[in-house]
Amino acid sequence: MARFLVTGGAGYVGSHVVLALQERGDEVVVLDDLRQGHRAAVPPGVELVVADLADRRRVDEVFAGWSFEGVLHFAALSLVGESMREPMRYLAENLSNTATLADAAVRSGCRRFVLSSTAALFGHPEKMPIDEAARIIPGSAYGESKFMAETALDWADRVHGLRSAALRYFNAAGADPKGRLGEDHTPETHLIPLAIDAALGRRDPLMVFGDDYPTPDGTCIRDYVHVTDLADAHLRVMDRLKDGPSVRYNVGNGLGHSVKQVIESVERIGGRRVPHSIGPRRPGDPAILVASNEKLRRETGWQPYHAGLDEIVRTAWAWREAHPRGYDDRAVPEGAARAA
Ligand SMILES: NC(=O)c1ccc[n+]([C@@H]2O[C@H](COP(=O)([O-])OP(=O)(O)OC[C@H]3O[C@@H](n4cnc5c(N)ncnc54)[C@H](O)[C@@H]3O)[C@@H](O)[C@H]2O)c1
Incomplete structure (x- = not known):
């Protein structure tokens, strides 16, 4: 058993990683200020520290209170559109x-660090699928900020020997197959939950941004990776850092699906039409983004177990249908600590 600190562990991807760590017997402390996350997404038995990472004193207190084998860092600003305004x-x-x-980790003697990075590092890539050798030309301030975070970690290794992995996720999607966790963002910007909510009549018709891209059906193609598979990648990579060097991986299914294919899948799984309309292209959206996951597979033995689009959509549909208002945080009173 080891103890890990998970920042942003009350959020979408982080909570699925927390659950995976807990299920294999590790101890987890979550640091999250709940600006996006949910108390109810933190499983019982996990300590939740409600704090902003910008509050260095609180961060230091956390490292003084526990010793950690590793840090998994999910907490970040992550809206591409907002990043172009601010x-x-x-x-x-x-x-x-x-x-x-990273500084607090180094000072406490913690030697492993996994960063949530992003495919937004690659802007408009020249070659598909995108491997780790692709040129980094972020198409947004969000992508650039993640590249700067990766660079900071390079220095933490070079100077202090902090081993890190940056996982460049493509589109995280789906929900825990046992229905314990799901995706609940405000505002929601991700296609699959938006399409599901449109089908369930919980929001306005979906807007498809452009159907004149150079793709078979004219809509953008993206790589949807199941959030449980993504969680598995984190565990494997964290384990590998014990003896291995710092590393960067692209994490995706290696398969592309168009916006229209996603809509069709939601209609198939939900048995309802997804009301939608076609709008103009969104500035900066590349036509196709698909990951090469070869390096991750080769070096960690990872493989996507929930690779099919319908399977991804089925788990997302089940969670959203069962949680019409998303997580019910009132069910977890403040201070009724999630601690064991
Ligand atoms: N979801 C995706 O498809 C995707 C794709 C690529 C990269 N990423 C990256 O993965 C990470 C997780 O994404 P997500 O979709 O789970 O996001 P999320 O918003 O659901 O989770 C982030 C969590 O971090 C918390 N947080 C944010 N800033 C904080 C701060 N300063 N102090 C404390 N807590 C803070 C939020 O409350 C939230 O619970 C992000 O870093 C994001 O950039 C996500």
């Missing part, structure tokens, strides 16, 4: 919070 806030906050955390 670029300085994104660059400053995502870099400085990563640096604060």
Whole structure:
């Protein structure tokens, strides 16, 4: 058994990783200020520290209170559109919070660090699928901020020997197959939950941004990776850092699906039409983004177990249908600590 600190562990991807760590017998402390996350997404038995990462004193207290084998860092500003309106806030906050955390980890003697990075590093890639050698030309301030966070971690290794992995996720999707966790963002910007909610009549018709891209059906193609598979990647990579060097991986299914294919899948699984309309292209959206997951497979033995689009959509549909208002945080009173 080991103990890990998970920042942003009350959020979508982080909570699925917390659950996976807990299920294999590790102890977890979550640090999250709940600006996006949910108390109810933190499983019983896990300590939740409600704090902003920008609060160095609180971060230091956490490292003084527990010793950690490793840190998994999910907490970040992560809306591409917002980052183009407030670029300085994104660059400053995502870099400085990563640096604060890495610094605290180093000072406490913690030697392993996994960062949530993003496919947004690659802007408009020249070659598909995108492997780790692809040129990094972020198409947004959000992507740039994650690249700066990766660079900070390179320095933490070079100077202090902190071993890190940056996982460049493509599109995280789906929900815990046992229905314990799901995706609940406000605002929601991800296609699958938006399409499901449109089908369930819980929101306005879905807007498809452009159907004149150079793809077979004209809509953008993305790589949807199941959040449980993504969680598994984190555990494997964290384990590998014990003896291995710092590393960067692209994490996706290796398969692309168009917006229209996603809509069709939601209609198939839900048995309802997804009301939608076609709008103009969104500035900066590349036509196709698909990951090469070869390196991750080769070096960690990872493989996607929930690779089919219908399976991904089925788990997302089940959770959203069962949680019409998302997580019910009132069911977990503040201070009724999730501690064991
Ligand atoms: N969801 C995706 O498809 C996707 C794709 C690529 C990269 N990522 C990256 O993965 C990470 C997790 O994504 P997600 O979809 O789970 O996001 P999320 O918003 O659901 O989770 C992030 C969590 O971090 C917390 N948080 C944010 N800033 C904080 C701060 N300063 N202090 C304390 N807590 C803070 C939020 O309350 C939230 O619970 C992010 O870093 C994101 O950039 C996500």
